[in-house]
Amino acid sequence: MKCKICNYDKLSKEFPQENISDDCEHPTSCCLRCTIAHFKTEHLNCPYSGCQNAVLDAAAVSNKYQMHLDQLYPPIETVGVSDDHVTDDTTDSSKIIHVTTLAGDTASFSYDAEMTVAWLKEMIFMKMKVESHKQQLMHNDVILEDFEKQVKMKLKDYKIQPFATIHLMIILYAIPQNFDHVIFDLFWGYPPSGKDYLDASCLMFSGKSHVGTVDYKRMIFSSSAIRHSGDVMDNYNRIGHHTIEVHLKTIPANVTHLYFTLSAWNSPTIAHFPNPSLKFFEASNRQKNLCETSFTTPDTRRP
Numbered sequence: 001m002k003c004k005i006c007n008y009d010k011l012s013k014e015f016p017q018e019n020i021s022d023d024c025e026h027p028t029s030c031c032l033r034c035t036i037a038h039f040k041t042e043h044l045n046c047p048y049s050g051c052q053n054a055v056l057d058a059a060a061v062s063n064k065y066q067m068h069l070d071q072l073y074p075p076i077e078t079v080g081v082s083d084d085h086v087t088d089d090t091t092d093s094s095k096i097i098h099v100t101t102l103a104g105d106t107a108s109f110s111y112d113a114e115m116t117v118a119w120l121k122e123m124i125f126m127k128m129k130v131e132s133h134k135q136q137l138m139h140n141d142v143i144l145e146d147f148e149k150q151v152k153m154k155l156k157d158y159k160i161q162p163f164a165t166i167h168l169m170i171i172l173y174a175i176p177q178n179f180d181h182v183i184f185d186l187f188w189g190y191p192p193s194g195k196d197y198l199d200a201s202c203l204m205f206s207g208k209s210h211v212g213t214v215d216y217k218r219m220i221f222s223s224s225a226i227r228h229s230g231d232v233m234d235n236y237n238r239i240g241h242h243t244i245e246v247h248l249k250t251i252p253a254n255v256t257h258l259y260f261t262l263s264a265w266n267s268p269t270i271a272h273f274p275n276p277s278l279k280f281f282e283a284s285n286r287q288k289n290l291c292e293t294s295f296t297t298p299d300t301r302r303p
Helices: 032-040 058-072 117-128
Strands: 096-101 106-110 135-139 165-170 181-189 198-206 209-214 226-228 232-234 239-247 257-264 277-282 289-294
Touching: 032 058, 096 117, 106 117, 117 135, 117 165, 181 198, 198 226, 198 239, 209 226
Parallel strands: 096 165
Antiparallel strands: 096 106, 135 165, 181 239, 181 277, 198 209, 198 257, 226 239, 232 239, 277 289
16 A cells, blocks of 8 residues: 555555544545654644544544554564675664565564665565575565676665565575476465455566466466466355466467466455465476465454
C-alpha cells in the first residue's frame, strides 16, 4: 500500500486498521507514522486530504499507533561492523528500513544511505537466517545488485529512503541444464472464514523486459511450454491447489528468466492462509523434491 502523505509503499499492517473518526468514510491510506507526525503538529483533525473530521482524543490515538509500531518493529540491536558499512552524517539511529518476505516475516535495520547491498544481505542473514546467495532484494520493482560495473552498490544508488520497505525473495533452487519437465506445486489452506485463493504465477522475462505471464486466468504460454492447472479447490477439506508445469527445452530462446510468484487474491497477505507449502520437482521423479518449503505464519492479530 502507498501512503497518501509520505508516498512510500508500506506493509498493510503499517496503516490504521480502522478509521480514526467514526465520521470518516474514506480508505485508511495514511500510514501510522504520518498520522502520528500529523498529531504532533497539534492538528486535531483527520490527516486524510480533504477530510476535516475532528479526532476527539488525538493523543490517545497517537499513543495507540506508536505502541503498534513498537510491536511491529522492536528496538534494533547493533549487529557487528564491517568496512562495507561506512558511518557518516547519513546515519541516524532513529531511521530504519524494513525487509519483508512473501510470508509476511519482517525485520528492521538501521538506515544508512552509505550501506552496501552486500552488507545489507549479511545483516539479513544474521537476523533472518537467509543465506546471502539465496537472497534477491527488490525495491520499487528494481532488483538490488551487489555490484554494477565492478562497483559496490549502496542504498543511496537505488534512492532508498528511511522507512522504506525492501522485499526479500528467497531463491529456492537453481535448475541444472539437463532438466526439461519441471513442476511448481502449491497447496494452501482456506482462511479461517470463507474461501480465498493463493495464486501461483510464472512471469517470463527477456532480460529486463516482461514478455508473458501464466496464471489461473492465462493458463498457457508458447504452445504449452508453460502450463497452469487453474484453480483446483477442495471445498470439503478447505484446501486449494495450483501447479505450473514447465518444459524448459521448448521455451522460446528469447526468454531468459522465469519468476514464480505467490499472491493473495483477497486477503491482505499470504499470512492469512493456514499452512501454505510449495514443492519443486522433476516430472519424471515426483518423489524426489528439488526443494520444499513451508511458510511460518506470523501472528496477525491486532494489538
